[in-house]
Amino acid sequence: MFVRNDLLFLGLGILVPVCASMLVFLFVDAPPLRATELFFEGAFGSSQRMGDTLMIWVPLLLASSALIITFSAGMWNIGIEGQIIAGAVAASFVAREFEASTPVVLTAMIVAGLIGGMIWGGLAGLLRVRGGVNEIFGGLGLNFVATGLVVYLIMGPWSRRGIASTGGTEPFRPQAWFPTLDGLRVSPLSVLLAIGVLILVLWFLSRTSYGLRLRATGKNPLAASRFGIRTDAYLLLSFLLAGGVAGLAGVTQAAAVYHRLVPSISGGYGFLAILIVLLAGFRGQWILPIALFFAAVSMASFQWQLQLGLHSSLGGVIQGILVLSVLLLSGYRAISYMRKPISEEGDA
Amino acid sequence: MSLQLRSITKTFGPIVANDSLSLTIESGEIHGLLGENGAGKSTLAKVLSGFVSPDSGTVELDDEQLKLSSPSAAVSSGIGILHQEPLVFLDFSAVDNMLVGSPRDGNHTKDLAEEHLLKICEQFNFSIDPLIPVQKLSVGERQQLEIARLLWLGARVLILDEPTTAISGSQRENLFQTIRSLAEAGMSVIFVSHKLEEIQEICSRVTVLRQGRIMGTKHLPCPTSDLIDLMFDRELEPQGRKSSDSLGSICLELCGQKVTTHFESGKVDMTFRTGEIVGLAGLEGAGQRDLLRSIAGLDDTVTEGVFFRSRDIGDDSYIHRMQYGFHYLPADRGREGLVDGLTITEHVALASPQRSIATDWKLSREESKKIIDKFSIKGTPESVPASLSGGNQQRLLLGLIPDNPTVLLMEHPTRGLDIESAAWVWKYLMSLTEEGTTILFSSSDFDELMTYCDRIFVFFEGAIIQELASVEATTERLGSLLGGVK
Structure with missing residues (x-):
């Protein structure tokens, strides 16, 4: 009974969003089959496009890894965008100020990005723990501050010589670029970094005593404190770690994608990652394929725009529909489980 | 006019809160509903006031069957309830509070509300300025405002749910005066309380509930012991555990410790010996929980004045x-x-002291198997608490306590457990005391208190009103102490 229900919901979980997406295409007068074809072509049609899909996959993976830490602690880390930006700013500072060989500069940029993100995440955490500011509002506010900071840097102290434009800073020296393979824009180093960080985060959460106490804090802070856990410290820790990991996404965006600091450096990937983690139901292993799918939809939307004349925001609509229908299904599923009487294990 | 309840039954899952209750309350009568926590008084009050709908049974007012599907339906049928602390909108003025929830028709305008309030104030000697924000009124005055509002909406039956819990002595006198005048004017009043003295003072009849059933209805005044007999089961009168001579040295001292409760803070001076079992009796919220939590040192309590082994x-x-x-x-x-x-x-793993970065999950799993075995928990190392019954959850909690606890502070150690589980838990707790653990626990189960305690402290409204050696404790003694009668 249990298994059959699970399969049923899995089937529905695939069928419902696919049908809904088809309806969206019909609604905007686009042939659904051609759109599906373009999805695969656009995202995986050539090695170059596959590379570009992976390039989007990297920040999504890193941001999702960051969010799974704060979600485990029971926190909504809306400030993730700001943490990505803070990481990018810190890495850009290193790239601009230090001249050294590539391995040294890149290592320094990664460390700087970690610290920058941790500061931004830590601020949201401190506001929550010490100031009693809900992490959603604190994070949102810090996002605006971070965006403002980037624009200020680009227009002011870090502006290009003779030009004050929001287009971005001067490109970094080539020593501060993540290395790429011939003909591809994606850096294998950043892909390795993202996968490695995800594995490390999952290991931390599931295998270590710190991860266990962090999860206990997230599931039931009251009971966790009865076990002698300093729950405030663990909330703060979750923000520091998440901020650091998000900062790495900023590093790859700056050093592997744009090779300079641009105002939209976070690319909205932080918010997209919130959807990914929600869809994965906080199960880490699902993040890999779901993030890949999201990256593919983002890539495909360029093709939909070019070939079918659809607006590029359609990709976002499809992603949103996917998340909504899965959340609706899981909500319905939770309700249908609740209706059934819970089998009681007797007292012995 | 009379209010008739016919076989009201209300269950919450396996718990029968009201078991086929039938009761008649005459007009002009002040009828008490008496019982300890969980006897079913509040559920009955909620059924009558439309907050919960009964599984079966009917309510009739003047031979007319009422539909009590919601609180507003109950009020328009003529039944109003006055809560312990009336639900009011603190920023609104007194008269605006009367208008919230009133029917939107020509009979319920702001002018009429003000007129009515002033009239009621004159009639009952209240002094409430209609335009004053409610947050400036005392709890007693808010009750008066609520009574005025219910009268305005046409209440003919007034339910008072533990109305004296949060008000001062003089406010209580005023309230009782009001209740008497209302009854003289022909209203039926239902007075819900667990305080024996109050029931004796104000009610003309009282119905005693125990475990969802009506144990009897008495005309008042009557001997208090008759009421206690109805409130508590006294078939078993177990004898105390042991004399305190066999106990060890002083383990824990409380010196002038403040216990903050809902009511007020009372100071306590107590000492506890190694291996002693001390029971804290009292109704819910009388202060036992606050004492346990302050000894534990939990954040939201005053925790000064605690000495452990003279330190x-x-x-x-x-x-x-x-x-x-x-x-x-x-x-x-x-x-x-x-x-x-x-x-x-x-x-x-959470409870164990290991602090290395990578948890030794194999060790934790072995350890959990041992605990499951030793405490006969029905579950596996992979079971989550939600899949465990109350008894198994309690066994798990006991199993998670590290070896050789010195002071064990427990709230209701066997609540919700079946007899076998409860007996098992106590056998284990007794074995702990033999190894030198001091146990303090709160309980509302008289048998438990009388069977296992060396001493019992009885709490009433935030203060300890009596210390009993277990041999002195009887159901009657405990029962009257719980009701505040020394």
Whole structure:
């Protein structure tokens, strides 16, 4: 009974969003089959496009890894965008100020990005723990501050010589670029970094005593404190770690994608990652394929725009529909489980 | 006019809160509803006032069957309830509070509300300025405002749910005066309380509930012991455990410790010996929980004046006190005791002192198997708390306590457990005391208190009103002490 229900919901979980997406295409007068074809072509049609899909996959993976830490602690880390930006700013500072060989500069940029993100995440955490500011509002506010900071840097102290434009800073020296393979824009180093960080985060959460106490804090802070856990410290820790990991996404965006600091450096990937983690139901292993799918939809939307004349925001609509229908299904599923009487294990 | 309840039954899952209750209340009568916590008084009051709908049974007012599907339906049928602390909108003025929830028709305008309020004030000697924001009124005055509002909406039956809990003595006198005038004017009043003296003072008849059933209705005044007989089961009168001579040295001292409760703070001076079992009796919220939590050092309590083996530990936090071997087991095991979603193995790892970065999960799993075995928990190392019954949750919590606790602080150690589980838990607790653990526990189960305690402290409204050696404790004695009668 249990298994059959699970399969049923899995089937529905695939069928419902696919049908809904088809309806969206019909609604905007686009042939659904051609759109599906373009999805695969656009995202995986050539090695170059596959590379570009992976390039989007990297920040999504890193941001999702960051969010799974704060979600485990029971926190909504809306400030993730700001943490990505803070990481990018810190890495850009290193790239601009230090001249050294590539391995040294890149290592320094990664460390700087970690610290920058941790500061931004830590601020949201401190506001929550010490100031009693809900992490959603604190994070949102810090996002605006971070965006403002980037624009200020680009227009002011870090502006290009003779030009004050929001287009971005001067490109970094080539020593501060993540290395790429011939003909591809994606850096294998950043892909390795993202996968490695995800594995490390999952290991931390599931295998270590710190991860266990962090999860206990997230599931039931009251009971966790009865076990002698300093729950405030663990909330703060979750923000520091998440901020650091998000900062790495900023590093790859700056050093592997744009090779300079641009105002939209976070690319909205932080918010997209919130959807990914929600869809994965906080199960880490699902993040890999779901993030890949999201990256593919983002890539495909360029093709939909070019070939079918659809607006590029359609990709976002499809992603949103996917998340909504899965959340609706899981909500319905939770309700249908609740209706059934819970089998009681007797007292012995 | 009379209010008739016919076989009202209300169940919550397996718990029968009201078991086929039938009752008639005459007009002009002040009728008491008496019973200890969980006897079913509040549920009955909620049924009558439309907050919960009964599984079966009917309510008739003047031979007319009422539809009590919602609180507003109940009020328009003529039944109003006055809560302990009336639900009001604090920023609104007194008269605006009367208008909220009133029918939107020509008879319920602001002018009429003000006129009515002034009239009621004159009639009952209240002094409420119609335009004053309600937050400036005392709880007693808010009750008066609520009574005025219910009268305005046409209440003919007034239910008062523990109305004296949050008000001062003089406010109480005013309230009683009002209730008497209302009854003289022909209203039926239902007075819900667990305080024997109050019931005796104000009611003309009283119905006693126990475990959802009506145990009897008495005309008042009557001997208090008759009421206690109805309130509590006194078939079993177990004898005290042992004399206190066999106990060890002083383990824990409280010196002038403040216990903050809902009511007020009372100071306590107490000493507890090694291996002693002390019961804290009292109705819910009388202060037992606050005392246990302040000894445990939990954040929201005043924790000064605690001495452990002659050492002042008043400034030590809960976490610090855990290192002395203090352990607190809350009543709400699912919410405050265990972390749902974590397995038994993960709980074991949480409770164990290992501090290395990578948890030794194999060791934790072995350990959890041992605990499951030793405490005969029906579950596996991978079970989560939600899949365990109350008894198994309590066994798990006991199993998670590190070896040799010095002071064990427990709320309702056997609440919700079947007899066999409860007996098992106590057998284990007694074995702990033989190894030198001091146990303090709160309980509302008289048998438990009389069987296992060396001493019993009885709490009433935030203060300890009596200390009893277990041999002195009888159901009647405890029952009247719980009701505030010394």
